[in-house]
Amino acid sequence: MTASDFPISSGWCRKCQTQHQLGPEAAITSARELMAELANTQRIDYLTGNSTADPQFSTAYLESEALGQMFGVLAGEDAQGRIVVLRAFSCQYNAHWQVEGWAPPLFDVAEYERIMVPGDRRIKALGRDIEDGRGDVIRLKQERRLLSRSLMKQLHDLYEVVGFSGETRPLASFFEHTNGIPTGAGDCCAPKLLNQAIRQNLRPLGLAEFYWGRTNRSGTRQQGHFYGSCADKCQPMLGFMLCGAAHE
Ligand SMILES: [Zn+2]
Ligand SMILES: [Zn+2]
Structure with missing residues (x-):
């Protein structure tokens, strides 16, 4: 080469x-x-x-x-x-x-973690609710989708x-x-x-x-x-x- x-x-x-x-x-x-x-x-x-x-x-x-x-x-x-x-x-x-x-x-790593950590925790909690069939699964899935989209947007805005x-x-x-x-x-x-x-x-x-x-x-x-x-x-x-x- x-x-x-x-x-x-x-x-x-x-x-x-x-x-x-x-x-x-x-x-x-x-x-x-x-x-x-x-x-x-x-x-x-x-x-x-x-x-x-x-x-x-x-x-x-x-x-x-x-x-x-x-x-x-x-x-x-x-x-x-x-x-x-x-x-x-x-x-x-x-x-x-x-x-x-x-x-x-x-991006600023501290800012990133400040948004990422609680957001990720909420998404994972919703995931557990969905798996366990706690509540309206279709609604929960939609909530998770919207949440993860808004989390990504907030993180991308830091770049x-x-x-x-x-x-x-x-x-x-x-x-x-x-x-x-x-x-x-x-x-x-x-x-x-x-x-x-x-x-x-x-x-x-x-x-x-x-x-x-x-x-x-x-x-x-x-x-x-x-x-x-x-x-x-x-x-x-x-x-x-x-x-x-x-x-x-
Ligand atoms: Zn140029
Ligand atoms: Zn590349």
Whole structure:
């Protein structure tokens, strides 16, 4: 595989009416280093300076029923011309949104939990009532559906999608012409890495995403392989995020 065969992160920009993209080449070496770190340390909390490994952050999790997941690296340049490498895991790692040394999500985690925890509790309680046949099951199911829809809406409203242009847009604005916001939109490595690069004023040089852990059920994801940005969740917002990045 030559460098030019690596998949590119890209997306359509409505403003410029063109495709903006970020190649992986400048991030491949760092991505391979991250793979080696994962293989050698068998944990993802090795960046904390804490020598004691927390079992929650062991890479054994990626070999479990939970299966592997995507990891990503962004190489950027700061105002002083220094190279900065950012790392991300997709979605949550073993139910954690934030792990020291890794790109944070696109929302405030405390706010997210404040909405998610009680909402999830109510949905689960309704689920138990439905299972036990307590009350009008059709009405309960409808209540649960409405509740979970409103919970998702509140959570999605917390996402702030920023661009190198300095603009910010709500997550929902990227999916107006599709059948709602796809599950996990905004939680992939590419948006997390670009979000952090923008907030740290880095000029992006390269972005690479790879899979690590047990092969997924359909066999389309294999450990150590590089993959491009996903079409349904990421590409609709990557054009906006990359717009204005100086690498173009
Ligand atoms: Zn994605
Ligand atoms: Zn643009």
